[in-house]
Amino acid sequence: MIQKAKNETTDPSEWQPRIVAFLCNWCSYAGADLAGMSRLAYPAAIKIVRVPCSGRVDPMFVIKSFEQGADLVLVSGCHPGDCHYTSGNYHARRKLLAFRELMTFFGIDPRRFKISWVSAAEGAKWSNLVKEITDEVKALGPFETYSEILTGETGP
């Protein structure tokens, strides 16, 4: 049954992006949960990795995700000031924004790395956000810059 349902919703000929999303347990994950409880649909391309706090996200997780074939990485936490752990998202904000600049400097497309604040009450925002970024990454296409280096062919 489940297999059948999958086939119905996914056109196998259409390229499906892979999105890795790191969601903080208290706001964004709860927000995504609320979207589910509220029966708000959003694309299945997103794969959620639950973390306790956006401050838990080491920027190397983003690189790791690209290495595993992610076409887009999202880190989502509580709105500034609302962190369950008081300040985790403030630290995340500093680290992740600096990391995005570093990516950009290397020429790795910053549109492939999104940061968002989604609260536990923002099920609708979550649903819309996923729709938007899925549309965007579909328009961007597969992350070829990175997939080229995934094969790990010989060095110098």
Added chain:
Amino acid sequence: MRSTNVDEQTLYTAQAGWLKSAVDILQGAGVDVMAPVETEPGVVELATVKSSEAVTLDYQNVRLPLKRLFFPITEVVLEFKSQPEGDVDVQSEPLVSETEVVVLGARPCGVAALEALDKVFHWDYDDVRYSARRARTTLISFACTRPDAQCFCTSVGGSPHNTTQSDVLVYLEENGQALMQVCSDKGAKFIEQLRDVVKPAPAGTQPPAPPEVKEKFDPAKAKAWLDEHFESDFWTEVALKCLGCGACSYLCPTCHCFDIVDEANWQAGQRRRNWDCCSHPMFTRHASGHNPRPDQASRCRQRIMHKFKYFPERFGQVACVGCGRCVRACCVGQNLVSILTDIESKAKGGDKADVASTLN
């Protein structure tokens, strides 16, 4: 270390423009041609070329050692993939392609280093990938014309005109012509392919005299001291300055330490062989956390001992060709030459020589 008798060899002269013809002929024969190319300002590396225009002849030596063509910086040993039923499919192919490779313009020191590597990789067991790469490759060395202050090939039995392991040694001439010395059957085959532009040299033709390279130390004397000084404060002193950065080892044409790693996710992966370096603490660290070479002193000692004691004992030659890369690379002004000259002066002065004053 010249293993072949020059008299038995045949000398050929190549007319001006021979290099262009050589590249074209080899290309036509489906051969992969590698030659010195200026990859960035002031840096020359061996690279695959399609035409002779990309080739530069204005270089002292290539930056990376020749060993990388046979013992790559990283190479796949095998690949594995999980199958739907839970089995794992292991694939040790592909091995090395059989395409013939001709390297134009290797330096004699780098080529000579292959003698040491060959011994290691054919020693207790035949390394198939290394051997296959060696077998398919013809090495056309260009005699060294510009040894610099850091070179010391003569100290370790080499010479700017060393023919060891070269298939052909080419003496470039100012006018674009060249004198070619065939050293092997592969070399003879190369000359045969170039028969339109290469003619046997007139009888009595002699290769030019090699440029002078100063002898800086005597490996035999060094070994005599090393034999007696496994435990010595000298190593502590050497290690004090050494940052263990590994640049010397990675650039060394004879260093051949490697690491085997598995790079995998849940679905598939590769087992790889990567260059490694005995200066790094991780090199000998056990899974338990125990490290038999726990400090930089023991690691520095290992590097010197390996090159000038263990390797000669096992294979009858030192594991150094005097290319000088380690001397140029060291950012704290310490290197094989300074260590070996220190050892030699200690050997002369006995153990009581003031270590600190000689080293620092």
Added chain:
Amino acid sequence: MNVNSTVTESLQSAAATLLSEGKVGVVIGYGRDAGASISHPMFIRKPEDAERLVFDDCCFGNLAVYLPRDKVRSMGKIGIVVKGCDLRAINVLLREHVVKRDDLVLIGVPCTGQGDPLLHKCSVCEQHNPEGCDMVVGDPVEQPAIDATQRYKDAASLDDKSLEERWAFWSGQLSKCIRCYACRNVCPLCYCKRCITEKTIPQWIDTSAHLRGNVAWNVARAFHLTGRCVGCGECERACPMDIPLGAINQKMAQLMDEWYGFHSGLSPDEKAPFTTFKVDDPETGIL
């Protein structure tokens, strides 16, 4: 090579005094071998050896790199010759509790810059005269006005390129990396007992020298130095493959400057940008 004889002489006598009075166990400074192209690090432990110390315009190395080492610390209190730029690295080491100030005797040397032509870091150096040292040998030198726009010029020249051009550039540069880790080992701030690239459970960074592993390594290296790197340029000097690592560090230093007004290593009391925050930090580009 231009030996600064005044500084060298006072340096030698200062080191001799410190050692003979037993105030330090070792003085780390620079020495010069005949015919060598650079002045190299030197460890002086006897007063009579102090005369071997030298200060010239080829003292490139950042001696702070030796401070975290057990062998060096076991020699007792450390006297260390510091240029203004080196002092910044020591400030970071102090901030990160790697060394204690009481274990150090900082012998400051006024420095007008290293190399001929002058290294880039020296042309934008605002620490010609090191401050906060235990002693300064030689007379203070004139601190020229610095053209701050030049401080990040290497990064800026790459910033001007398009994303694709930058990727073409960096993928080319990083492909060269042979993973010798010379950049890490010469860095005074890369003192980790276990580098992230050595962590195998789990494996954070592929150790193979393919582009995937090289990108991960260089991103991690740059990020771990963000807000810490003092721009000493040793990584770039050490890189046997001539990868322009300095430009990456410059870029991150520029960000820290623009976003947080932060310059690493100016004081041991500063808080690293990634250990603190402000409620109104920049927040552009967050959805």
Added chain:
Amino acid sequence: MITLTIDGQQVEVEPGKTILDAAKSLGKVIPTLCYHPAVPAAGACRICVVEVVAGDRPGLVPACAYPAKEGMDIQTQSDRVMQSRRMTLQLLLARSPGAEVIQDMARDHGITENPFPERAKQTGDKSEKCIMCGLCVRLCQQIIGASAICFDGRGPDRKVSTPYNNQSDVCLGCGACAFVCPTGAIDPADYSPSPIEKIPNEFNCGLDSRTPIHIPFPQAVPNKPLIDRDNCIRFKTGGCGACETICPAGAINYDMEDEFVEEEVGAIIAATGYEIMDPSIYEEYGYGRYPDVVTSLEFERMVSASGPTNGELTRPSNGEPPKTIVFLQCIGSRREVNGKPYCSNICCMYTAKHAILYKHKVHDGQAFVFFMDVRAAGKNYDQFVRRVVKEQIATYVRGRVSKVFARGDKLIVRGADTLSGTQVEIAADMVVLAAALVPSSGIRELSQKLRVGFDEHGFLLEAHPKLRPVDTNTAGVFLAGCCHSPKDIPESVAQAGAAASKALGLVCHTRLSREPTIGIVDESSCNGCFECEGVCAYGAISAKELKDKKGNTLATVANINQGLCQGCGACAATCRSKSIEVQGYRDDQLFAAINAINR
């Protein structure tokens, strides 16, 4: 101590006390006019005269100003005293015929005729109340320190006025002069250039005013007065201090400061209640424009016996009882656009209650209720509403009101009756709006301090809507009442009880249980740089010295306090050598999760 005799009774008083003080301590009443305990006595009105019989120079002296002396013998009711007092009253009566207090005193003293000519015959003003006692002037000068009023003119023209008859900014508008005037002669507006601002009584929704020193509301805990510093003359100017002078318990202390009280607690219950939203944003209902449009909370105060009108229900516009009243429900509630989408939960029930209360106050009045649905889902709730409908206490009209506007002194309420499908217009005397409940202001700041989430309306978030409705996601913080969602009293009490039980359940154990997902340090690789300490919001990271068997310090590494750590993982992300793992969210676990995208 001084001993004296008053009317034959011995009394001891402290030196410096007056005869009046001594009499008071015996419980004897001596009439006064120009005397106020907070103002230095002047003995101006002579109404308080008593007779010194012995112990001092005999004669009549003003009790309010004359010091008690050792051995005095005082008569307060002697003929001579009464004669003097009567004459004083006759004189005052002649001068200030309008003063009710004088008239009353005169009657009490049996005065029926006045031999003195009424001053009113000259001035024609029979309403004159001022007795020229000067209490107000002394107060303004000596207590308030403003000197905004003074005596002006001479002889018959003498009057209390402002200097040079000019109103001046020195008048604070405090109204203390009017407060102390014995005869009610003063309207402070005569003296103040700016309007006298009354301090609205917050508890009564500003429907009446209060003094700066006040008890916030009946049943306040503790039921003690407080000083409103923003309005108190003492705090504003440094003057006055009357309350301190008067308070017999000496309880007034102006030096007391608001203070931060720090308590170490094991649990916190948020019970910050609600406010009602300001319905003036809906102009169609005319709140703020028409005084007779009130909120339900204002209505509640109006009908309360302790309210501004002592329970008498009157129209704010004219003081008449409202004969027709209309209750409008769902003002702002259940309103998607420009309002609150949620149901405020309590309005249906209190509106029904208000209708009953209205009938109690105005027996012949007519009440209407405009409603969307009646939501009366509590025990006996529906029966209650049914009763209001069945007994015709109020007429329930199902529909919304489109407009409230004035016509004459009536408010026309125009709305729809959706059951009959007609438009209705009601000429009402009063309209009561059941405005939406919103969380107390400051809830967002509180939620950040407590590290508790809140929804888009500011209501605090429970840990789970079904299974943990009292807990929050922050251990040790619980919710009660309207900070969580609109609730009525029984529901709030039930939740508060549950929260209290939860809190007790937490703190009654000798050991705390914690989440297993906390950070641990790999001491073998920790550099001891303590960057983790910088990002830890809980101060859970401290230095730990690793020692060998001989006690030598090998290394100083980070140590995570297992009780303090909440497992956020900021330290793990900050650690460069990857020496901190969060259990349950370890790096390899997260990498495995990332890897799942390939499945």
